[in-house]
Amino acid sequence: MKLMKQIFLFRGIGIGKKEKIGTRLIVSFLVLPFLLSFGFLTYLLFSKLMANIIMFLILILSELLISGIGTFFLYRLLHIKFWFFKKLENRRLLYRHLLENRLFYTVKKKDRNDKIKFPKVYFKQDKYTISVSFQLEGRQFQDKFLNIGGALEIMYSADLMDRKTEKGYITYVYSADTILSRISANAVRVGKQGLKLMEDVYWDYVHNPHLLVAGGTGGGKTVLLRSILNGLLRIGIVEILDPKQADFVSLNELPVLKDRVVYEVSDMIEKVIQVKENMEVRYATMRQMQKDKNQKELGNFQEYDLKPVFLMIDEFPSFRSMIAEDRENFIQAELAMSALKQLVLKGRQAGFFVITSTQNVKSDDLPSTLKDNIMTRISVGRLSQYSYDVIFGEENKNKEFKYVEEVNGERVFGRGYFGVSGTPAREFFSPKLPSSNEFSYYTEFEKLERLELEFDKQETIISVYSAKALAEELGVDYRLFKKYKSEFETAGQEFGKTFGSSDLILFETAIKLKTSGKTYQEAITESIL
């Protein structure tokens, strides 16, 4: 089957001279009814008109003018309203681009005019995307085709979502009419592919863990975070830090979030540390389950039917500066920042995820551990170029991020970009908030059942190890333990002053892999949770 797919890979329909013929045919069809009816009218009035030549000329000119305007109107209408015509128009634009940029071969003909031959360029358009594939295979236009993505992005006023090179072709994928795949804030749910945010956009938190939401003032960040809550509260436990005491405090009244929204410095610090400790207990529980099930490798939280836990921090820079300024809690604040980093580094397998939001990003707003390990990023509203650079990274450095206020003549809110680290960012529309008499987050959340962790923190003893105790537990020499630790640190891991179950599992897996014949580096990379 796979082989058949490779053999009959459908890249789209080739671009060629037929595009020009297609446009001519459409125009001819549209103009024909005008010409026929006016021709008939002129025929009926012919004898009278011959008596007044001026009237005759005025009539002919008016008929031509009306035919021209009418055809133009119908042509535009068809292209705006009907997908088939939109597709034809997009094909024609591509054909014109190739022609005007001389991206074709000239075939010399004896005694006749030279002929034009187009390179292999395929076009495919479906509901939300346009894909254009160009043949490379070392041919004349290879270098040009490798860099044509930006020009097409402008030509189609669409967003480049993906750029794939495979089997001698480069394919650019653009989002088209992205707004059509917008969903309602009331339809945000978690399914197999993750948290659905648009018809074809999911936050797949298991594979692309942690989420950063950035939005300029009034850009729609709060609405988006609340829509995200609407999906996540149904399947997991959400803890919220609202340092500005702005948009989430009122939700603390609801059963589903009772005592789960905090804003005082000491409470926020305590909450982060508590969530990290819960992650440690979860790892210890999972390790036990693994043993009970006689499994060779530790699975992820879903395999043990455990619920995901989300720590949402609204306005991360405010949280960070508030805890840093609080002299009384200095040590605890350090512990909280370290706990947060541990959550981001090790939370995925245990089902612990961090969601942070920020306005425009300034140079030292996000510690690099967070920046590098938060895999999914979303922007809404207007952001500075610097913010786009930080949020969407190297991969998108040549992308033109636009601020769009209106789509199809209507004011839009919550428009921005969605990206997974290391891939091109794509246009995004935050789930649309229905009118206030149809929907309110508060009433929606009021109906939700409160979900709990699988253990009661009061009764669970968490294991805390010193470095020496951990080495002993692992059954390795202390010096060897330090060697592993430094290898982990080189790979970007961070450790607190003491170690927990997550660290125990991390080292245990690495040691097992190393003993099975892998190199240190392989063992370390494969064991990172």
Ligand SMILES: Nc1ncnc2c1ncn2[C@@H]1O[C@H](COP(=O)(O)OP(=O)(O)OP(=O)(O)O)[C@@H](O)[C@H]1O
């Ligand atoms: N997805 C959306 N659908 C419909 N309207 C929206 C959407 N997002 C934002 N809006 C509109 O924009 C307004 C501002 O949005 P929101 O409060 O989320 O902005 P914000 O980025 O959180 O602003 P601030 O940072 O100033 O709090 C909302 O009150 C709403 O009217």
